[in-house]
Amino acid sequence: MINFQYARATDVADAVRRIAADPTAKFIAGGTNLIDLMKEEVERPARLIDISRLPLNTVEETAAGGLRIGALVPNSDLAYHPLVERRYPMLASAVLAGASQQLRNMASTGGNLMQRTRCAYFYDTATPCNKRAPGSGCSAIGGLNRIHAILGTSEHCIATHPSDLCVALAALEARVHVTGSAGDRTIAMADFHRLPGDAPQRDTNLLPDEIITAVELPARGFAANHTYLKIRDRLSYAFALVSVAAGLELDADTIRDARLALGGVAHKPWRDPSAEAALRGEKANEASFARAADLLLRDARGREHNAFKIELARRTIVRALTQAARGTPQSQASKKIA
Ligand SMILES: Cc1cc2nc3c(=O)[nH]c(=O)nc-3n(C[C@H](O)[C@H](O)[C@H](O)COP(=O)(O)OP(=O)(O)OC[C@H]3O[C@@H](n4cnc5c(N)ncnc54)[C@H](O)[C@@H]3O)c2cc1C
Ligand code: SF4
Numbered sequence: 001m002i003n004f005q006y007a008r009a010t011d012v013a014d015a016v017r018r019i020a021a022d023p024t025a026k027f028i029a030g031g032t033n034l035i036d037l038m039k040e041e042v043e044r045p046a047r048l049i050d051i052s053r054l055p056l057n058t059v060e061e062t063a064a065g066g067l068r069i070g071a072l073v074p075n076s077d078l079a080y081h082p083l084v085e086r087r088y089p090m091l092a093s094a095v096l097a098g099a100s101q102q103l104r105n106m107a108s109t110g111g112n113l114m115q116r117t118r119c120a121y122f123y124d125t126a127t128p129c130n131k132r133a134p135g136s137g138c139s140a141i142g143g144l145n146r147i148h149a150i151l152g153t154s155e156h157c158i159a160t161h162p163s164d165l166c167v168a169l170a171a172l173e174a175r176v177h178v179t180g181s182a183g184d185r186t187i188a189m190a191d192f193h194r195l196p197g198d199a200p201q202r203d204t205n206l207l208p209d210e211i212i213t214a215v216e217l218p219a220r221g222f223a224a225n226h227t228y229l230k231i232r233d234r235l236s237y238a239f240a241l242v243s244v245a246a247g248l249e250l251d252a253d254t255i256r257d258a259r260l261a262l263g264g265v266a267h268k269p270w271r272d273p274s275a276e277a278a279l280r281g282e283k284a285n286e287a288s289f290a291r292a293a294d295l296l297l298r299d300a301r302g303r304e305h306n307a308f309k310i311e312l313a314r315r316t317i318v319r320a321l322t323q324a325a326r327g328t329p330q331s332q333a334s335k336k337i338a
Helices: 010-023 036-038 073-079 082-087 089-096 100-106 109-114 167-169 272-278 286-296 307-328
Strands: 006-007 025-028 047-050 059-061 068-069 175-180 183-187 211-217 226-231 242-251 254-261
Touching: 010 025, 010 047, 010 175, 010 211, 025 036, 059 082, 068 082, 073 082, 073 089, 073 100, 073 109, 082 089, 089 226, 089 242, 109 167, 109 211, 167 242, 167 254, 183 254, 226 307, 242 307, 254 272, 254 286, 254 307, 272 286, 286 307
Parallel strands: 006 047, 025 047
Antiparallel strands: 059 068, 068 211, 175 183, 175 211, 226 242, 242 254
16 A cells, blocks of 8 residues: 545645645546556655646637637547537547547546556566666567557657547647746647657656646647548557548648648657648649658658558558548547437
């Protein structure tokens, strides 16, 4: 039995004060990731700061024509919010591709960004893992690495970030609003998660005394031509082997603008502006989609068990862009379950 203390934050300032005062403390929102990690003794916070009752659970329109999504908006509410369904269906689709209805009812927007990798060695405290125990080694590099990264890896860690929501947020160029002891700031989604480098224990650029308060979407939602395509071992309740968030703006069959982000392949949602630039001005056809896929994957490197992901990613990108161009997105596959 590992004891920990529990306190409920009364407001955002109180949450920041409490986390700044105790480096061993952790926020808890829906608890769907943190409690599992505590049960496995991967995370051992001495104090939990419950932020679940803070007033960060609304979705509001911004003056700039976008949306501000509170950090505590549950994944279900986000996916079924009328403005998200209508203006950002790629995001709704990505959220609904994740976890299960029950989990999505509990899981928060901020918690989804902060969820940790699903590398099995990270969860197994009997094995070396640089992310869990810095300097101990990486068991996945010479071990079972079927689900691991093919892009942006380091000799210290080859884990992937498991979120679906974050892949769509990256494609939509969301910004993350945070508050800490030094005040408020926003972080571009592209800079929120980190590559492993020589410090894989740090998943994000959030500072230890900061809390996510909201995620802001810009006005452009790529609603007419989008898809979120997730390839996984089972059709539900499984993390992505590869996923693709694709958005196109078309003039007839010519691509005016494109967004493309990959999940399941790196320590963060993977975007490459050169792949998107290569699509602009091109015809929306298989040849241009394949060229963009090749650009996006040009530095991909497979290992013993995950080399298949390179070709899988290539095909998934082409299929996702084709669905987006045709206006036939991957089904959101769900009616709200009361
Ligand atoms: C069986 C299972 C299957 C799943 N499948 C998928 C899937 O397919 N796709 C997918 O995307 N996700 C999946 N998930 C992950 C799930 O989406 C996350 O567990 C959830 O989003 C985390 O949100 P939470 O509110 O429960 O976070 P918590 O568990 O409460 O917290 C997680 C982490 O975030 C930190 N945190 C939470 N809120 C904030 C904040 N506002 N500011 C700063 N730090 C914060 C906590 O301190 C903690 O470190 C799955 C989870 C499970 C258990
Ligand atoms: S891939 Fe990363 S998380 Fe997995 S064992 Fe290696 S260091 Fe740990």
